[in-house]
Amino acid sequence: MHHTVIVNARAGTVLEAGPEAFAARIMAAFEAGGCAAEVRLVHPRELDDALSLAIENADSVPVIAGGDGTINGVLPVLLRAGRPVGILPLGTVNILGRDLGLAGSLEHQIAALCKGEPVVMDVGSVNDRMFHSISGMGFFSLMARNREYARRRFPFSRAVAFLVAATRSILFTRAITVDIGIGSERRVVEADAVLVTVNSFEGADWRRPCLDGGVFEVHILNAGGLYSRCKAALSVVSGKWRNSANLISLTGSAVTLTRRDKRRGHITFDGEVERKAGPLVYNLLPGAVQLIAARERAH
Template sequence: MQRMRVVLNAKAGTVRDLGPERVRRTVDGALARHDLDVEVVVEEGEALARAIASAPREGYDTVVVGAGDGTVSYAASVLANTEVTLGVLPLGTMNLLAYDIGLPRDLPGALAALHDARPMRVDVGTLNGRPFHGVSGVGFFSQMALAREQVRERQGRVVGWFLALGKALMRSGRFSLEVEVAGAREPIEAYAALVTVNPFDAPGWHRSRLDGGLLEVLVAEERGTLARLKTGAEVLVNAWRDKPGIHAFTAQRVTIHARRRRAWVATDGEVERETLPLRYAIAPGALKLLVPRDAIQWRTRQSEDVT
């Protein structure tokens, strides 16, 4: 019999609003199958991390994480290069990975989609050797993440986003960087750089492929405050890729050099001070991820199989 551990963040808004025991029972009932032994735990902090990290050695075949992108990224780093499958539930603030694979934002809808999801081998990226599942950004993006952390407990999602945007625009400044791909360096006076595991090339911040085997790097030139504001709005709707002043690179390995020794870097929603240069690489097919059957990524794979 297959074994699944579901780890829910006790501090997630849905858990706090409905109550831990009610959510636990709802999740357990929705995911139960005759051939699946499901354990649902509600934890926070270090206990949350331990429940995820211990699952592979305790014999679980699947670990489902109901938390924010940072915790999901931690789970991906634990489960990468193993045969244990990762599932996600959108209980955090941004839920970028859950949204990317088409999981509904409401708990009943997400559970129904997860119940019928299938495992897909997907790529993960690494930053200075540490795995991440989605996006990593410097400059404006790291300042945006820092500002969002400061306002999210006091404001609603939309109002908080615009307040964070304003703070990030004020704090972001010009910095000189060089993007190194295949030994060649391109110098750019920039205010933001974003590295993603496969391009977010489908409308509305979706990736058409999770297994394309490429990193995409998007760098925004420093062109003044108005240009920053415009780009910030375009980032929200993922409409900035082909705009003037945007440099795009794809590769399996990318290194970002800068004159500074350390910088704030936002990776899958978590902001850390990183030592430069920033060395990114992709690990093809390193993670097994539960992806809903109607996700765009399955449709892309099917269309490629037909051709």
């Protein structure tokens, strides 16, 4: 089986290894998995066009390589694809990659991808913006911004960068008042963070058992200061966050979030941060994309 792999040439993994060495490593891993691969390293601005061309080639399996933010950026192309597309995770967190059963070393991910099967996945939209996994405000958007800051300051260690980002976010998060609508239910909360996920995450490693469940889950981290944020962070790491007294989780197929202060706030979409004002209207696009996963179908 032949694969055409479109790689974000600015991904940290590529820059660390060097483009030629990284491309050679990908091709060797596909060959070891009993497949063949052509690797195209392209600038982030050219990813859409390069992926579209790969999708048009019926004789090859298209694959997009990059982190959660890269996958977020090509969602419009994936929606139009009309066929399964492979994901090769190259980011720091790789939420979507883990959900697809693609974890471990690059070689392990490619071996799993070669044996993968098509699955369908829901996609979320916020006004005119789409996301595949997570959107949030408050602590979570600050965490995304601090992660970019830490990556520049500590390029030699992802672990150190993540720890610095988490510490800064816990220390400097400020509570926000949010009007939340989930279906016909309305509530006003003062929260350190509000997180909206496409389908439900479980466990310490935050994985989704089902990618096409047709629901949003809204997680509200109650405002309580530094101590409660530290407790919440510990509950996430330990996998006991579902039982945390500081966290409320609700589900629905349509969600609206409105900041009471009417200010343009930072919102994160799969790790990418933008400033948006006004009501944020979340709608679900059921089964919108087809991906290749190394996991059993879940319904």
